[in-house]
Structures are given as structure tokens and as C-alpha cells.
Amino acid sequence: MHPYANVTIVAGHSTRQARRLEGHTSLSIALEAARGVLDVSGLPYDDVDLVLGDLSGEITYALGLGPASTPAPSMVSIAYVLSAAEAIASGRCSAALLVGGAADLQTVGSVAAYTRSSAEFIEPFGLTTPMEFALIARRHMEMYGTTTQQLATVSATIRNNGHVNPDAVYFGRGPYTADDVLASRMIAEPFHLLDCAITSEGGAALLLTSRDRAQDLRCPPVFIHGGGVDRYGPIYQNPPSWDLRGRRSSDTLLGYVGRRAAQRTFAMAGLSTRDVDVCEFYDPFPSEVIRQFEAFGFCAEGDGGAFVMDGNIAPGGRYPTTTDGGLQSFSAVGGSVQFLQRVIRGVHQIQRRCATNQVQGADIVMCTNAGAAGYFNETILLGSERP
């Protein structure tokens, strides 16, 4: 039997996202997300006996869920969605709440604190997240001739998904053409302002329980067909060299981190890239979208630039990508919230809950977290049918 056959994601919920959420703390917006996902699902609070997130203790206490199987606080991502599914499959818990929130961040200027590494061999040389990802993107451009026009096309496409989405922080800011992106001011070559993730505040939550428990709930169940995690090391401490590798000669280079995770994800699902209807890819920078299509086998190495120019990733294309506007326009809160939001959008696509860019026939959705310069990439395949 499939390891996640008896597990379902019953609901996902994002609170209002904004540049600033006045009157909120990280805990209060995380609680609003937790309350929201429980209300949407119809699952009683009493059923939740595992909380995962940066504020897992606070939320377990505030909702009165103790004694619960809640571990110490941690940032959550797709890896934790898989852990929650395994906790339910093993019977260690009955319902798992993954939740994140960030507000009142006192961000200096428009550069979020988490984008500035304090690592010993990085900080003295002034690197930020855009520069780290630029060092990966430059190698791809050098090896394969990837162009800034191709990068800008990805940014314009995803930003336009946010432009039409009333829930996006940058709703109504577009529409954008690739030339608009290229005309915006330079941040870290080759990235222009409109290539970079935004900064915002908000909360997000995801709720999982067993297939049996979910049967009388109001939301259509979403199943996990497969998942995988690739990590090479800590974020932003060592050079993000495309050619970095681990000790196993069979493993892929850092430049294609996520390939092993995707191979395992598809193998677990018994599916291939051709079965995917929607790609809710993590989009910190446009080069990462191109890189992931190559890493996961949607196209050959080096063909990602042409792949995104062929209309594949736009609404109505073969692989509509990051359909809510993603980190470029919907919201980029940092950490748990932006990781969970890719999965939440995948859940909403399958539940037919997307007010904009709902993909008809979205039965298999691939969601991802993180990218090469961050030294990790995580993948999950969601489906409408039981695996």
C-alpha cells in the first residue's frame, strides 16, 4: 500500500497578506491562520494533537491542545508536511496543524532581515539572497546561454498571476511585460527589482488528518502522492557553486538540487512529469523556475529558458506555474509562511477553491520549496484521487 494512502490534507488557509499588518504580532497572525484553517475544514479543535511551526509551543498553549505530540519549535516546509503525514500514517497523532506567521517585523527599508546572512565567510563580502541566487543564475547563463529576456518572461508571467489575484499583496500592480521587468532598476545582476521576491507579512496554515477522519468533513480531500527532500548543507554559509557535489558519485550537482527529491517523488507516486497539471514552484527569482523545470525533468538540461518562452508556464499553458503570484507578487513572508503557501495553493487548485487562475482539471499538482543557492529543494505531488 502507498505510505500516504490513509492520509489527507483537509484544508489550507492563508490570512490576509500585506506589506505591514498593523496591530498584529507573529503569534496573533499565526493564530488567525490556525483558526482559519480549522474553520474552513470543519474539523473540531479537539482533534488536533500535533502542531508544527516556529511557534508550535505558543499555539499548542493558546488553542489549549495539550497534551499534544508537538515537538520543539521549527521552521516548517514541505519536509514537515511529509513528516506530519507519516505521523498520521503511523498512528502517532490524529490531526496535524502546520502553521506559520510573521508580523511586526520592523523590516529596515525593503530588504528583509532573513536575506542578509551573518555567516563568517559571507557577511564581510556583503552578500544578500539576490546575490547568492545571482551566482547560481550566472552559471546557468554561462553554460546554456540563458538570457535576461527569458528570466524576465518568468517574472512577468508570475507577477501577472498576482496582478489578477485580489488576495495578492501586489494585486493590480501590473500587468507586466518582460520589457517592464528589464526596465526596472538593477538589484543584483542579472536580477532587476521586478525579478526579486517581495517582502510582506501574514499567516498560513495547513491541516492534515487520516482519510477515515476526513470523510465527513466539508472539504474535498487532497492526497499526497509523493514527496522528497534534497539538502546539501546550511543556507548561505558556503559558496553557492553550481558544481558542488556530495561524496556519492551518483548524486547530482548543487545546480540541480531537487532532482533526487523529484525522482523519488515521482517514483513513490508512480507518475511522471507528463501527469502534472499545475506547477506551484517556489519562485524567489526567475532563474529558479527555469532551473527546477530542468532539475525535475520537465525539459532537458539547458532547455529551461526556451521551455518558459513557449507559453508552457502561463495561464492556459501546459504547465501553469505559481498561479497565485508566488513570492514575486502574492506574498513573501520568509520561512514557514512562504513555504506553506506553495502547498496551500496546490491544495486550493485541487479543491477548486482558486478565485483566479483556477486550472480546470487540476488533478495532479507539483509544489516545491526553496532553491539552489539555499542549498535545498523540496518537492511534493498532490492529487485528487487516493494514491
Add this chain to the structure above:
Amino acid sequence: MTIMQPQMPGIPLPSATPVSAPFWNGCLQRELLFQRCSSCRAALFNPAWMCRVCGSTALAWEASTGAGAVYSWTIAHVASSPDFKVPYAPAIVALDEGFHIISNIIGCTDKDIRVGLRVRVEFHDVGGGFMLPYFAPDSD
């Protein structure tokens, strides 16, 4: 055309550890030190306690020639903090001994920087008792 310069004192300084201190002490002597695994001969950087290739803890410090090539680069137009003067050119340099290091390219314009550009280390005082290794185009 702006010639890229080293940063001035006031930027965030490295927090040296017992493992990395020999590297920073080497910089003060204008030597670019790296570790070589005595067992498998791998060249290692950042400073490590064990070899990530073979697992040996027999690592020996060696002085690099300081010569290498730009492996990847970017031009920073928005700094990581107001302490940095823009533009500057963060890069990964591949040293001839076979290790990679994050640094900044100096002594040329942004138009001169490309993957494969031959560069050589230069040390510049950034205050607080630290010299940082920067890389400039190699005239040899």
C-alpha cells in the same frame, strides 16, 4: 565607469572561530590559507574540522598562490547594509589549488568581469584587526 574598490572599515567583520582563526591570521600576513586533506589530498574551504570528501580529520593548512579564475559573479546595486558602498562585485573565485571562496572582484569595471577572468588575491585592511582577501584581474 566605476572601478570596483575594496570596502572601507565599518563593514561587518568576520566572527572567527577556533577552526577558522588560522585563516584570518594568514590574511594578516597577506597569505591565503586553505586546508588540504592529508589523506585524500582534497583542497578544502571554508575552514573545516574534517574532510567532507573522505572524513579524515588530518587537515593541514597550506598557502595558496592566490591565483584563480572568476567562477561566478554579480554586481550588487543594493547593499546588504548601509556600511557597504555600491556598486560592488560579489563573486565565487575558483583558486588554482581547487577550492572555491566567496569574495569581491576589485580593480576593474563591471564590464570587465566575466566567468573565467584570471584574478589574483589582494589583501585590504577593513579595520578591527582584519584584512579581507579581495581579487583583482591578474596582469601576469
